[in-house]
Amino acid sequence: MNVAITPVALKIRQLMTQHLGQRLRQQFDQLTPHERRVAGFILDHFDDFAVYSAAELARLSGVSKATVSRLFRRLGFASFQEVRQHARELRHHGVPLVTDRSALGNGLERFQRHFERERDNLHRLLEAIDADTFDAIVARLDEAPEVVIVGYRNGYPVALHLRQQLIQARDRVRLAPQPGQPLSEEITDLAPGTLVIVMGFRRRARGFEALMARLAEQDAACLLIGDPTLAASAVKPTWQLECPLDSISAFDSYTAAMSLVNLLANHLLHRRLQSGRARIDEISAGYTVLDELD
Structure with a gap:
């Protein structure tokens, strides 16, 4: 292709x-x-x-x-x-380089600078989200027969956390690909109505464009979560949410991305509050039976 x-x-x-x-x-x-x-x-x-x-x-x-x-x-x-x-x-574009030796600051100033950058990232994230678009995404999260979440590299922890949150409120939420398995097996013959969520943070893995094109060919509903460099993507998904990753120095911050996960999961739970509460109770009972948590 x-x-x-x-x-x-x-x-x-x-x-x-x-x-x-x-x-x-x-x-x-x-x-x-x-x-x-x-x-x-x-x-x-x-x-x-x-x-x-x-x-x-x-x-x-x-x-x-x-x-x-x-x-x-x-x-x-x-x-x-x-x-x-x-x-x-x-x-x-994501290479962790220090470009300003005084960027961190000293004493309490370092914490203030960090706080202000994190606050700015969250503000930019939420300011850019259209309310109707967000409601449409949550509706598909609720109604889809299955949710498939794809995340590589730095997107993998975000994908893993999103799956962990969503699985509390609904069934059939899975990560793809499974360890050691090719992705093509996971996205072939997707059930009608399936929602595919792709994490597309900068320094994306090779094959990202091919994956997005493949999903478009299958006419799959796709939510792409990434950073502003997604503007370079040749294929546009059904929905796209951008999370600023700026930090005060070399390493990207994923605070905004994790906050978005929390926002999506909470809205999904409130949309299906009765069944979601019942599922949470059932999972909690399982913890007790298997003696998994203190």
Whole structure:
């Protein structure tokens, strides 16, 4: 199956496969001894190389600033500012890089900065959700004969938590693929009305576009939960909810995604409150019979 790749998606793919670290490794043997010093320092500090200025890279590597400039030109960068921009783009697409050494702050300031970023993510998430769209999603969660949740990499914990929450209120909620099994077996011959929920957070696994195209071919109802880089996706689902992942430094925050899981699960439970309460009671009784919880 041929899947169309948008120009934006192609740019992202090129960015992720030809980033600075890979260019350095590919050309390392062709570098001069002084250039290798700089390259070695960058590779050893790749997660935070962007916090250094060109002068600092030169000083810490024991070479001249001109050597640093020559190295970056050899790698295809017109200036050190372009290298910094490259690092910011990598961070935007999910590569965990420190781009500001003072980003965390000191003392209580670090907690305030973290709180403000998390609050901003939640605000952006909820502000972007259309109430009618949300109600339609919850209605399908309630009425679908089966819910299939697909999540790879950082999307897997979110998918696992969503499944754990939904299974409290309804039956036939499963994760796909099962460990060691191909995904194609899990999404073939989906029952009419099945809802497929796909986690599409940045640095998505290879085959994401093909999966979305396959679901579209099957005319399956699909909810795509991801981050703003989903704009590059060539295939649009039935519904799409975007969770900001911004944090104060290198690693993405999934607070907004987990909050969305909570919101969906609570609304599903309230939509089927009587049967949902009965199911929760039955599950709790099972815990007691099997002596699974304290």
